[in-house]
Every structure is written in C-alpha cells, then in structure tokens.
Amino acid sequence: MTNANPSSSKEEFHFFADVCSYVDQAAKYSNHDPGLLAQIKACNSVYRFQFPIRKGNSFEIVHAWRVEHSHHMSPTKGGIRYSDMVNEDEVMALAALMTYKCAIVNVPFGGAKGGIKINPKNYSVAELENITRRYTVELTKKNFIGPGIDVPAPDYGSGEREMSWIADTYLAMNPGSLDALGCVTGKPIALHGIAGRKEATGRGVAYAIRECVSVAEDMKKLGLTPGLEGKKIIVQGLGNVGYHTSKFLLELGATIVGFCEYEGAIYNEDGLDLEDVIKHRKESGSILAYSKAKKEFKNSAEGLEQPCDILVPAALENQITEKNVGRLQAKIIGEGANGPTTPGAAAAFLEKGGIIVPDMYANAGGVTVSYFEWLKNLSHVAFGRMARRYDENSSTNLMNLIESTTGITLSAEQRRVVVKGASELELVNSGLEDTMVRSYHEIREKKMQRNIDSLRTAAFVVAVDKIATSYSNMGIWP
Structure with missing residues (x-):
C-alpha cells in the first residue's frame, strides 16, 4: 500500500487535481x-502492485492499481479499467469521481477504481483470463x-467476461x-448478474439529457424548445456507453447527426442510422466510408x-x-465519459x-x-x-370484476397490458429512471437555491454535503 503522489511520476498528470479543484469550487458554496x-x-x-505473466515463451510484468477513495460508506465501489494508458493519477481521479457520483444518486457506496496497464487487443483470451x-x-x-469491502465492476476495456473470471476466482479463494x-457486479445473468446492467450507463445518460432539455426555462435561454424531439446530437465513442446512449436517445425522439471514433468521424445533418x-x-x-454520411x-x-444541439x-x-472548446457548435454537453471536459x-x-x-451525474446509471x-446477490x-x-x-381479478360489473370486454392484448406483472428488467429500468430524474432536479434545485454557476459545481455541492453529513453521523467529524 502506498501514498498517492502523482507528481512523483516522470509524466505530469492532472486529472486527480482537476477533480479536487471541483471540490474546492463547491466548497465556496x-x-x-x-x-x-x-x-x-x-x-x-x-x-x-505488479505481477508477472507468461506470454508465449517469455514473461511480462503487468502493472496494476486499486484505489479506495472514501470509506465514509462501505463497501467501496468502482470499475476496473484495462488500458495501456492507465496511470495512478487517472485511477485516483476516477475513484474520487465514483465517491461523488454515488453520493449524488444516493447509492450507499464509497468510491473506488481499478486499473490494469495493458492493451487487451494485444493478448489472447487465455492470457487475459490469466x-x-x-x-x-x-x-x-x-x-x-x-x-x-470493495466491489469492482466493468469499465473501459472490460466487461461481463472479466467480471465472471473475478467472481469465480474470489469464490475459489473464499469457499463457503x-x-x-x-464481490463484483456487471456479471453475466447466468452468474447472478442483473437484467439491464450492460445498457444501464447509456440509458442513464439518455435519461439525464432528457431531464436537462425538459426544463423550459433553461432551454429558452439557449434558444431551444423543451424536449428531445428533433434535437440534433453528436456522439463521440461507439463502445458500450456511446452505443446505448445513442440507442435510447433515438427512442426518445432525438436525431443522431454525427459519430466520432478513434479512426475518424462521420456527419449527416439529416440523421444517421445507428444500427446501419x-x-x-x-x-x-x-465508421469511415459510410455511404450515407x-x-x-x-x-x-x-x-x-x-x-448540433447536444x-x-x-x-x-x-x-x-x-x-x-471555442470551435464547438453544441449548446449542451452531456458527459457520458468520465472527465471528458477539462x-x-x-x-x-x-x-x-x-x-x-x-459526468458524475450523467453516467451514474452503471453504478445505480x-x-x-x-x-x-446479498x-x-x-x-x-x-x-x-x-x-x-x-x-386479473380486478379486470374480471370490472368487466362483469360494467359489461365492457377488453381484448386479449388490452388485458395483457393491464395485468402484466413487472419483470426484473422493467423494475431495474424503473428504478434507474427514478434515480436519474430525482437526482437531476435535486442538482438543479441546489444550483438555483445557492446561485451556483454550473450544474457540475452544484452536483459537487450536493455530494460534499452528503459525505460531510455521513462523517458527522459516524462521529468521525464534529
């Protein structure tokens, strides 16, 4: 276990300092x-820490981290990132964001994050499992x-497969x-995962953007009409979050006019077909050479x-x-990634x-x-x-009673809609939507009450107030 000291690295990183600066800004309110x-x-x-693995006929040293940012709530919670760009400062920053994210959406976890410094594309499935x-x-x-204690989850470069390996390994080391x-979330359904987890972050981003554009007063200042209908949106990233955000925004009435990926970008002001x-x-x-771009x-x-509008x-x-930033033509930025805006x-x-x-509100669907x-699982x-x-x-009994007393007969399809019990997926999506709706308006209300300059600062004020209350209730701080 080591003390964090980003400046000790040969490279200079500032992500964690950026997150801390947001807390300092919130502290003014x-x-x-x-x-x-x-x-x-x-x-x-x-x-x-680091450990050796066998790759072919030789050995390779893998560098890795796990950061538990705050223990004001237990367990701590956060994904594991597989990327050759991972560094200690980034993992610390993402762990901190998880703390504030959980507080904002009233999820009783402290923040954590993990990182393994590899490019998954350079390893076989067997090597990744190892x-x-x-x-x-x-x-x-x-x-x-x-x-x-600490519950990992998927992040950039990892998914259900990696989470199942983690669960199996932990089970083997903790028999009975x-x-x-x-011990881990984001598992496959067959390994006691939950319906809706894979698309949860993207769905949450879509709900967050929908709530933002639903406030007529705020949209009037931007020269926009309330609602997602007809809003033109550019999405950067077509991974799990970007894909599902696009999918649900389209279902909510928006038009996706652009996609950006590492190999390039495509644009069509009349709209692009996501699945195509x-x-x-x-x-x-x-995505380049797409005929309809x-x-x-x-x-x-x-x-x-x-x-674009968003x-x-x-x-x-x-x-x-x-x-x-000066060249952006959007009027709203909906942060699906962690820390995409300096x-x-x-x-x-x-x-x-x-x-x-x-971000710490918009992409909180995953942790929710x-x-x-x-x-x-518990x-x-x-x-x-x-x-x-x-x-x-x-x-069904209620419908039978209504039909017998009123003489009205419902069709089989109408009865099915009325009497249908909620599935796990429907309950999960309902809980997620309620969380995102309530949290957005809590943030906006705090912004208006204290005359705060931005939703981000207001979100940090909400988070810091809740964390401070937790420390006080624990008797750690007067």
Missing part, C-alpha cells in the same frame, strides 16, 4: 471545516475485494462464503465541432479542452452560455444498476420473483 474537506478529497487507500485472475488474487490477498457473488453504422463498422473495421473526417476531433462525449477523459474548457463553454450535464445487482432473490405472479393474479 458551503461552510464545511477545511480539514473535513481535505479528508473528503483525499484517497484513503492506494494499492499499486491476468484478470492474478489481479483478483492480489486484491484478495490485501483485502481489497469482497461484498462488504454465502455472499461471495456480491454499427453494421458498416463491423464489416469494414471503420455527407461528411467524414480523418481527424476525429473535427467531428466534435460540427453543428454533444455527447462518451469515450475517454480530456476530449474537450481549451484548444477546441476545467478550463468547461469554464469557457459556460461563459458562452452553454449547459454541461456533468450495479447497486441493484449487489442487493440481488438477498439471493431476483427482482420480481416474489411478487410478479401475485400482481398479475390480482390485476
């Missing part, structure tokens, strides 16, 4: 003790994983542990600068900077009168549904299993 604020910002535990299982063993040895499967673009990319290996750009960054960066951090760029965008739906999965009962049939029978 509250009256918390400076020592408490310092504790809230600090990473409580930083575990940096790396993931060894990573889990290292976490287990140091007590950095467990259903009541009744709640062992709660995905099909083209699978066949050709690129009116413009394409070899430089992906140029795609962000095309005309820009959704759903790839990696630091995509919108002081260098390109503080300087955010300030410049707000100065132009734009609205930023901040992970919370539901964790609860399912209760050992799937959502809807106990009540679904009872609800259907009760509704």
Whole structure:
C-alpha cells in the first residue's frame, strides 16, 4: 500500500487535481471545516502492485492499481479499467469521481477504481483470463475485494467476461462464503448478474439529457424548445456507453447527426442510422466510408465541432479542452465519459452560455444498476420473483370484476397490458429512471437555491454535503 503522489511520476498528470479543484469550487458554496474537506478529497487507500505473466515463451510484468477513495460508506465501489494508458493519477481521479457520483444518486457506496496497464487487443483470451485472475488474487490477498469491502465492476476495456473470471476466482479463494457473488457486479445473468446492467450507463445518460432539455426555462435561454424531439446530437465513442446512449436517445425522439471514433468521424445533418453504422463498422473495421454520411473526417476531433444541439462525449477523459472548446457548435454537453471536459474548457463553454450535464451525474446509471445487482446477490432473490405472479393474479381479478360489473370486454392484448406483472428488467429500468430524474432536479434545485454557476459545481455541492453529513453521523467529524 502506498501514498498517492502523482507528481512523483516522470509524466505530469492532472486529472486527480482537476477533480479536487471541483471540490474546492463547491466548497465556496458551503461552510464545511477545511480539514473535513481535505479528508473528503483525499484517497484513503492506494494499492499499486505488479505481477508477472507468461506470454508465449517469455514473461511480462503487468502493472496494476486499486484505489479506495472514501470509506465514509462501505463497501467501496468502482470499475476496473484495462488500458495501456492507465496511470495512478487517472485511477485516483476516477475513484474520487465514483465517491461523488454515488453520493449524488444516493447509492450507499464509497468510491473506488481499478486499473490494469495493458492493451487487451494485444493478448489472447487465455492470457487475459490469466491476468484478470492474478489481479483478483492480489486484491484478495490485501483485502481489497469482497461484498462488504470493495466491489469492482466493468469499465473501459472490460466487461461481463472479466467480471465472471473475478467472481469465480474470489469464490475459489473464499469457499463457503454465502455472499461471495456480491464481490463484483456487471456479471453475466447466468452468474447472478442483473437484467439491464450492460445498457444501464447509456440509458442513464439518455435519461439525464432528457431531464436537462425538459426544463423550459433553461432551454429558452439557449434558444431551444423543451424536449428531445428533433434535437440534433453528436456522439463521440461507439463502445458500450456511446452505443446505448445513442440507442435510447433515438427512442426518445432525438436525431443522431454525427459519430466520432478513434479512426475518424462521420456527419449527416439529416440523421444517421445507428444500427446501419454499427453494421458498416463491423464489416469494414471503420465508421469511415459510410455511404450515407455527407461528411467524414480523418481527424476525429473535427467531428466534435460540427453543428448540433447536444454533444455527447462518451469515450475517454480530456476530449474537450481549451484548444477546441471555442470551435464547438453544441449548446449542451452531456458527459457520458468520465472527465471528458477539462476545467478550463468547461469554464469557457459556460461563459458562452452553454449547459454541461456533468459526468458524475450523467453516467451514474452503471453504478445505480450495479447497486441493484449487489442487493440481488446479498438477498439471493431476483427482482420480481416474489411478487410478479401475485400482481398479475390480482390485476386479473380486478379486470374480471370490472368487466362483469360494467359489461365492457377488453381484448386479449388490452388485458395483457393491464395485468402484466413487472419483470426484473422493467423494475431495474424503473428504478434507474427514478434515480436519474430525482437526482437531476435535486442538482438543479441546489444550483438555483445557492446561485451556483454550473450544474457540475452544484452536483459537487450536493455530494460534499452528503459525505460531510455521513462523517458527522459516524462521529468521525464534529
């Protein structure tokens, strides 16, 4: 276990400092003790380690991290990122964002994050399994994983497959542990995952943007009409988050006019067909040369600068900077990724009168549904299993009574709609939507009450106030 010291690296990183600067900005709107604020910002535990793996006929050293940012709530919670760009500063920053994210959406976890410094494309499935299982063993040895300690989840470069390897390894090292499967979320359904988890982050981003554009007063200032209908949107990133965000925004009435990926960008002001673009990319290996795109750009960054109402960066951090923010034509930025907008760029965008739906709220759908999965694993009962049939029978009896007393006869389809009990997926989506709706308006209300300059700062004020209250209730701070 080591103390975090980003400046000790040969490279200079600022992501964690950027996150701390947001807390400092939020502190201007509250009256918390400076020592408490310092504790809230600090990473409580930083575990940096390395281990050897066999690759072919040789050995390779893999560098990895797990950061537990805050223990004001237990367990801590956060994904594991597989990327050759991972560094300690990034993992610390993402762990901190998880703390504030959980507080904002009232999920009772402290923040954590993990990172493995590899490019998954350079390894076979067997090698990736070996790396993931060894990573889990290292976490287990140091007590950095467990259903009541620290619960990982998927992140950039990882998914259900990796989570199943983690769960299996933890089970093997903890025989007889009744709640062992709660050690990780984002698992396949067959391994007691939960319906709706894969698309949860993207669905949450879509709900967040929908709530933002639903406020007529705010849209009037931007010269936009309320609602998503007809809004032109550019999405950066066609991974899990970007794809599902696009899918649900389209279902809510928006028009996707541009997609940006690492190989380039495409644009059509009349709209692009998401599934057709995905099909083209699978066949050709690129979104470029798509026949229905009116413009394409070899430089992906140029795609962000095309005309639109809403820009959704759903790839990696630091995509919108002081260098390109002045060329953006969007009026709203909905942050699907973690930290896609630098503080300087955010300030410049707000100065132009734009609205930023901040990442630690907008992409909280993943941790919200992970919370539901964790609860399912601890209760050992799937959502809807106990009540679904009872609800259907009760509704059927009610329909029979109405028909017999009124003489009105419903069609089979009408009866099916009325009497249908909620499935696990429907309950999960309902809980997610309620969380995103309530949280957005809590943030906006705080912004209006305290005359705060941005939704991001207001979100941090909400988070810091809740975390400070937790420390006070624990008796840690007066």
